[in-house]
Amino acid sequence: MASQNAVLHRVGLALALALLLVMPWLLGSYQLRLFTEAVIFSLYAVSYNMLLGYAGLLSFGHAMFFGWGAFSFAVALNHFPGIPLFGAVALAMASTTVMGLVVGVLLLRVKGTPFALLTLAFNALVFAIGIKWHSVTGGDDGLSIACPPLNLGFTALNVSHGANLYFFTLVIVGAAIAFAWYFTRTAMGQSVLLIRENEERMRFLGYNTNVSRLILFVLSGALAGLAGSFYAILNSFVSLDAVSIEMTTKVLLMTFIGGTGQFLGPVVGAFFFTYVQNYLSDLTDNWPLIMGALFIGMVLWVPGGLAGLAAKLSGGRKQGDQDGTLAGME
Amino acid sequence: MGEAAVFFLHGLAYAGLLFLVSSGLTLVFGMMNVLNFAHASFYMLGAYFAYSILYLTGNFWLALIISPIILLVIGAFVERFLLRKVHVHGHVHELLLTFGLAYIIQEAVKLIWGTTPQAMPLAGFLADTVNFFGVVYPVYRLFIFCLSALLGLGMALVLFKTRIGIIVRAAVDDSPMVDALGINVPMVFMGVFAVGAALSGFAGVAAGPLLSVFPGMAGSILVDAFVVIVMGGMGSLGGAVLASFIIGELQSFGVLLFPDFSLALIYMLMALVLVLKPEGLFGEKQ
Amino acid sequence: MAILQVIGVQKDFSGLQVLTGVDFEVGEKERFSVIGPNGAGKTTLFNIISGKFRPSAGQVVFDGRDISSLPAYTRARLGMARSFQITNIFQRLSALDNVLAGVRSRAGLRHNLLRRPHHDRDLMKRSEQILERVGLADQRHTPAQELAYGQQRALEMGVTLSLEPKLVLLDEPTAGMSRQETEEAISMIRRVTKETACVIIEHDMNVVFSLADRISVLHYGVMLACGTPEEIRADQRVKDAYLGEEEE
Numbered sequence: 001m002a003s004q005n006a007v008l009h010r011v012g013l014a015l016a017l018a019l020l021l022v023m024p025w026l027l028g029s030y031q032l033r034l035f036t037e038a039v040i041f042s043l044y045a046v047s048y049n050m051l052l053g054y055a056g057l058l059s060f061g062h063a064m065f066f067g068w069g070a071f072s073f074a075v076a077l078n079h080f081p082g083i084p085l086f087g088a089v090a091l092a093m094a095s096t097t098v099m100g101l102v103v104g105v106l107l108l109r110v111k112g113t114p115f116a117l118l119t120l121a122f123n124a125l126v127f128a129i130g131i132k133w134h135s136v137t138g139g140d141d142g143l144s145i146a147c148p149p150l151n152l153g154f155t156a157l158n159v160s161h162g163a164n165l166y167f168f169t170l171v172i173v174g175a176a177i178a179f180a181w182y183f184t185r186t187a188m189g190q191s192v193l194l195i196r197e198n199e200e201r202m203r204f205l206g207y208n209t210n211v212s213r214l215i216l217f218v219l220s221g222a223l224a225g226l227a228g229s230f231y232a233i234l235n236s237f238v239s240l241d242a243v244s245i246e247m248t249t250k251v252l253l254m255t256f257i258g259g260t261g262q263f264l265g266p267v268v269g270a271f272f273f274t275y276v277q278n279y280l281s282d283l284t285d286n287w288p289l290i291m292g293a294l295f296i297g298m299v300l301w302v303p304g305g306l307a308g309l310a311a312k313l314s315g316g317r318k319q320g321d322q323d324g325t326l327a328g329m330e
Numbered sequence: 331m332g333e334a335a336v337f338f339l340h341g342l343a344y345a346g347l348l349f350l351v352s353s354g355l356t357l358v359f360g361m362m363n364v365l366n367f368a369h370a371s372f373y374m375l376g377a378y379f380a381y382s383i384l385y386l387t388g389n390f391w392l393a394l395i396i397s398p399i400i401l402l403v404i405g406a407f408v409e410r411f412l413l414r415k416v417h418v419h420g421h422v423h424e425l426l427l428t429f430g431l432a433y434i435i436q437e438a439v440k441l442i443w444g445t446t447p448q449a450m451p452l453a454g455f456l457a458d459t460v461n462f463f464g465v466v467y468p469v470y471r472l473f474i475f476c477l478s479a480l481l482g483l484g485m486a487l488v489l490f491k492t493r494i495g496i497i498v499r500a501a502v503d504d505s506p507m508v509d510a511l512g513i514n515v516p517m518v519f520m521g522v523f524a525v526g527a528a529l530s531g532f533a534g535v536a537a538g539p540l541l542s543v544f545p546g547m548a549g550s551i552l553v554d555a556f557v558v559i560v561m562g563g564m565g566s567l568g569g570a571v572l573a574s575f576i577i578g579e580l581q582s583f584g585v586l587l588f589p590d591f592s593l594a595l596i597y598m599l600m601a602l603v604l605v606l607k608p609e610g611l612f613g614e615k616q
Numbered sequence: 617m618a619i620l621q622v623i624g625v626q627k628d629f630s631g632l633q634v635l636t637g638v639d640f641e642v643g644e645k646e647r648f649s650v651i652g653p654n655g656a657g658k659t660t661l662f663n664i665i666s667g668k669f670r671p672s673a674g675q676v677v678f679d680g681r682d683i684s685s686l687p688a689y690t691r692a693r694l695g696m697a698r699s700f701q702i703t704n705i706f707q708r709l710s711a712l713d714n715v716l717a718g719v720r721s722r723a724g725l726r727h728n729l730l731r732r733p734h735h736d737r738d739l740m741k742r743s744e745q746i747l748e749r750v751g752l753a754d755q756r757h758t759p760a761q762e763l764a765y766g767q768q769r770a771l772e773m774g775v776t777l778s779l780e781p782k783l784v785l786l787d788e789p790t791a792g793m794s795r796q797e798t799e800e801a802i803s804m805i806r807r808v809t810k811e812t813a814c815v816i817i818e819h820d821m822n823v824v825f826s827l828a829d830r831i832s833v834l835h836y837g838v839m840l841a842c843g844t845p846e847e848i849r850a851d852q853r854v855k856d857a858y859l860g861e862e863e864e
Contacts, residue, residue, distance in 0.1 A: 058422045201705065289438060296430040
């Protein structure tokens with residue numbers, strides 16, 4: 001049975017990959033752009049779920065990483081002319097990592113509600129810096145960027161839009177999502193789950209749980225920062241919207257609607273949110289009301305989110321699924 | 331001197347509003363351990379209901395009475411049918427629920443009343459000014475301060491002089507204990523939640539004519555109320571009084587002294603207190 | 617040579633003296649037991665040794681090193697493992713994953729971002745061995761919360777042993793057990809602590825007298841007596857203290 005399941009999994013994975021690879025030929029340019037956006041938000045939501053779903057840390061400040069990454073990327077491009085694309089992306093991630101480390105050291109001194117409040121306060125502070133530091137961030141005007149071509153050695157690709165952008169995103173952002181999945185199986189990822197289960201015992205088993213949480217926080221922030229830089233590439237522009245409380249709300253809704261209990265839940269949520277928002281905003285300006293109602297409905301009746309619902313409908317929980325059974329929030 | 335006095339009085343009026351909002355917030359947190367993100371939305375709803383009542387009847391006093399009553403009912407409903415339902419799923423879900431509620435109320439208000447700020451014109455003596463040792467000052471701001479002081483006193487009387495008050499205070503300190511005494515704790519929770527919502531509604535009505543009514547009003551006071559209960563110690567009513575005063579004055583003079591940074595300043599203050607003294611400046615150590 | 621030395625340990629909580637100078641030593645393969653009536657300060661002493669509290673005065677020396685101010689996780693890394701009186705395991709995890717947590721900690725695989733413990737044959741094998749030692753080999757895939765009480769206690773022991781410690785601290789290992797379960801637990805403890813030092817805090821006199829090489833009696837924060845089971849049995853002060861307690 002188990003091996004049959006594994007084969008099914010592999011076939012499914014191969015099919016999904018094949019589908020992703022032919023996407024540019026299936027979709028028009030507008031639809032492809034939307035799909036690319038959903039992939040970027042998938043990483044953003046997956047990184048958020050590392051905190052919420054795996055560590056049980058409720059943050060109201062994830063946009064500070066997303067926005068910091070986006071702005072760092074734009075600033076790197078604008079201030080270091082001639083910087084290669086990967087250089088700018090790497091710089092953005094590095095700067096988000098440092099920021100995560102500084103903020104994390106301060107934030108992780110508290111837990112529960114004070115932690116949630118503190119993340120909110122830091123998000124607002126970062127936003128305020130964005131507004132006031134006009135010379136660097138452009139303030140309310142935001143920053144326009146000209147994405148340099150991707151140098152592949154034999155040729156240089158313009159990856160700022162269309163199918164090239166899609167494949168570039170698929171490879172880099174996809175790899176980051178794959179890493180996040182791998183992470184849940186590593187010693188570090190398992191430690192995070194165990195700490196949520198029973199922190200006291202972990203300390204008596206030799207784990208410095210504060211360090212574990214800090215590593216997780218920084219890693220989650222760095223991945224959100226990567227998503228932020230791709231968001232900047234996608235729009236050829238960065239505005240304060242990227243670091244706003246609304247962007248934090250967005251990731252919260254995506255992740256929760258998709259489901260915090262499964263690794264793929266946030267991915268489902270990101271796609272769902274991106275497409276439904278796109279569809280609804282054509283019909284009504286009040287789409288956030290519908291999204292909010294959906295969110296409340298989920299909190300009240302479907303705490304497992306869409307992915308949890310799907311798992312339930314497809315014949316109950318699978319046994320022995322490391323992340324599936326544990327990441328679920330009780 | 332005269333200018334400073336005016337700012338001081340301004341601060342006092344805002345402190346009154348802030349206290350009305352944060353007292354409910356802090357009591358609910360102390361009792362149910364839920365930080366209610368939707369609490370300031372009750373304040374906003376109070377203001378909008380009052381605006382509509384004033385628009386229809388032209389009577390401010392009617393608005394001042396009816397609007398908080400509607401909020402009382404809404405508060406009871408939210409606790410009984412929403413919050414209590416997610417309680418079993420744990421703390422994170424409760425926070426998420428109130429967060430979602432705040433989001434929905436915000437959007438619903440935009441849908442119903444639009445996004446442009448609405449004025450609430452006053453009539454009669456409330457629209458007058460008084461001469462206060464040579465400083466000309468609007469009556470209405472003094473009225474706000476008196477109203478909140480009065481409501482605050484009423485609340486203190488109920489909490490400290492009645493049986494219900496004793497139960498509520500005991501529930502804030504230790505709810506399983508009260509449960510063990512055979513008191514209907516869920517009922518007490520619902521009551522406090524509803525009264526908190528009504529107080530927030532009062533503040534909203536009072537704020538309407540002063541600050542005008544607009545969809546962003548919940549967000550701006552929510553942040554200040556958070557800072558108040560963080561500083562005052564989560565669950566402490568006395569702390570809320572002191573912290574409301576400090577934040578009210580700080581906001582008032584902050585606009586005067588650092589007009590560009592007053593919002594960032596408030597967040598910085600909250601972050602500082604949370605990082606350095608998580609139990610609050612005036613709260614008891616847990 | 618002593619693996620653990622408790623030297624003049626005092627503890628007060630906001631003025632209230634709970635421990636007033638406790639001294640003892642535990643040898644390298646010795647089973648040492650601390651007994652005493654309720655409120656004698658046993659649990660406080662236990663928490664000071666394991667690192668939950670710091671002593672107000674005095675020292676805890678482990679393996680020749682003063683550990684009085686080291687955090688619990690460092691003590692665990694040095695080779696000291698404790699069990700809990702109220703079962704304190706990872707309820708939603710399988711028995712195997714429970715012991716794996718300690719096994720990989722011992723191997724230094726705590727924060728590794730690349731290696732996957734479930735794919736490490738050596739770690740898995742060692743975890744299986746631990747489960748065998750506590751008699752749970754057949755339950756390796758059962759979630760901890762679905763185990764029977766006695767089995768949960770065995771798993772508690774397994775998690776403690778998963779660190780392969782030099783010193784095992786057991787906090788009332790037979791609490792809440794039936795007579796038969798207690799018998800089984802005693803023989804298991806005897807088996808698994810053959811090669812390690814062990815400090816047992818216990819209420820049940822039968823358990824203590826059948827396990828311990830040496831016993832010390834704690835009474836209202838003071839060490840009343842310390843010696844072999846025979847010496848303790850014969851000690852008049854101990855009898856007084858215990859008889860006084862049992863009359864209540």
